[in-house]
Amino acid sequence: MREVAFIKQNKEKWLEFEQAIFGKAKKNPDELASLYIHLVNDLSYAQTYYPKSKAVTYLNHLAALTYQKIYKTKREDTNRLVYFFKTEVPLIVYQNRRYIFYAFLLFFVFTAIGVLSAMNDENFVRLILGDEYVNKTLEFIDQGNPVAIYKSGSNWGSAFGITLNNLRVGAFSFIMGIFGGLGTAWVLMQNAIMLGAFQYFFYEQGEGVFWKSVRGIWIHGSMEIFAMIIEAGAGLIFGAAILFPKTYSRVESLKMGLKNGLKIWFSTMPFTIAAGLLEGFITRYSPDMPIALNLFIILATLGAISWYYLIYPFRVNKKLKQLHVPAL
Template identity: 70%
Template structure:
């Protein structure tokens, strides 16, 4: 059978099944389980006869979602919170990974614009950060502690204030995705321009390394989390602009649901970044290089692995479980 005929023959069945799964319409689990087996068979058929077809990815994602819904164990139900971060979010970030890649590409571009602008305009940093902040930083540099600003206030006060602010930035970046993703891009643009110009300022004053040792102790998780939150906003925007086979409202609801889950997944990292900024960064100038660098690499590795590598691990395990389940049901 030709691929076009295969898709035409089964499209209605797939869409009906997809709607039931994503809308949690599980009134007849036995019927859905039977349809799930048919999806598995279609997936196996497509892998055999159309190995380069995009339909394989679609059926694989559909089967993975169905597997989660239909074959949940009681133990998984009692550990819903653990399952959220262990399985559900990684599968979502795998499915929507292109938005994460886009968010990182845009982040890099906007940050580079900040660096280039600061390098070519001596007043650019002041226009972005303000005279008061720049003057204070210059005084700190002259005093031998470029990141002294992170040592002001109490530990708990800094932790709470910084965490609340970062949560607010993430929420705004996501919510403004409702404007087709352009609001999210604007939030990302403002923060990246600030970051790029800020880091170039330290480079220009020949204290770049000192700034890295201090800022990125908490910044690795903080900035990474904001990029992921921006990706959630872009998912929301895309759900409005590109509804696909769904009505625009239905697509929007799905975008909100997925985006909120990815947004919530960043909160532990945001809290961790706030804790580091409140309790650890203030000691960056007295701790040895290996310790500050070790913290930066550890935090960056943790959040990087969770969003960029672990989703592939979970997806592979899920695919193996799906195929195994399909074979067992055929016996």
């Protein structure tokens, strides 16, 4: 079918869809879902046969508005904050899961670079962490407590300062996505290389010292580092929206990427704050803590944040499909 004939055949139907979305008469979610399915079918056809047509941009925009309308209607009786964490963020994470995967991939590559660099250059750790930090940590290791540096300062003071710094780094990582994602990758590289070198430094001091450091650092590190990766994923989403607008205009794509990335970044804040509290109040007591409790905290915090970002989004999407409302 020629494009002109396709538009002529469906024009009246699309105008009815617009009226259903923008009109004053309220449609229930099931009716909107039915309209949405028709729109997605027309959009798929247009993308296949007329990929550069303005009809594709129009249908894409109309489908997005219908999708938002469905969930705005469904959440009218739901607390906005509950909906945000329970449904909105998981769906955004699922729809952009490839960028979360890229963030994890980059993190592991950069961390490995940090380990290999420290392994092959004895001065690398001092270059990354600074002589003062390394010398002080070596003193603590000689005293039998590799993580004694976390005892400096008061509980509340440490927790507040650490949390503020981590929130700042996360925000900076996301904002740097404006450079096509390269700025975000740069921030992630700096932190991941530092982490790899830092952990290898403890490993170099002996297996016992290494495991003591793991027991201490990863009490707060499980959520702190994981959140850092998710924040990098948010920055990559922002960057990709600028570089690859697809059927949207570049401005519209940028707005969507900014909004989606910002929501993912915001969702990491509770985990970042929790990690700061753990670092300020709990990590300092790790050497005197029963190993079972120590491991429980590490595994529980890692499990919680992993479930929310890596498992739960798939469950939300599956539930969406069961309602016969395909995601964009």
